[in-house]
Amino acid sequence: AQSVTQLDSQVPVFEEAPVELRCNYSSSVSVYLFWYVQYPNQGLQLLLKYLSGSTLVKGINGFEAEFNKSQTSFHLRKPSVHISDTAEYFCAVMRSGNTPLVFGKGTRLSVIA
């Protein structure tokens, strides 16, 4: 079975500062990795995904993530955050294509002006 740990439940950061949201996963098989963002009262929107190939993945809104197999991590980064990035961020794993996502508990990013 797969599991996902998001190490920080809340991350406050000042506007234009860099941010890293941490994600570690556990799986006995190869997995696909995802980051989703949830704005208030909305569904989850895909930020980026790692399926194979380059370990550095770029997504929407200036976010990127790096897959590290030896550390079983998939941390999300952005060099300069905006107020509009305030949201809940979820890391997720998928065992194989078109199977259920297993989510972490989420990290609430609060960007302070």
Next chain:
Amino acid sequence: DARVTQTPRHKVTEMGQEVTMRCQPILGHNTVFWYRQTMMQGLELLAYFRNRAPLDDSGMPKDRFSAEMPDATLATLKIQPSEPRDSAVYFCASGDRVNSPLHFGNGTRLTVT
């Protein structure tokens, strides 16, 4: 821009009443997932279907929850009788193929009093 549609967006009901939530997956997507989101448990998989056949519903309380896909354009999640502990946001998501991320609806926020 194709999207998953969920109705109703909000539902307030009294304990003991029947609740039906509906989901219209993206046209052509053959896999549909139901998730429940609560503060305590985060995002939990309730059930999922592929080509309208249920593949896994182990996440659902069997005595009161039921999920069906009457046709390829409609998935339903029913709770009968509802209880206050069922209060949560229920998300539907759909996917179409290997290596494809899931697309989420905006959810149904259920409050059982």
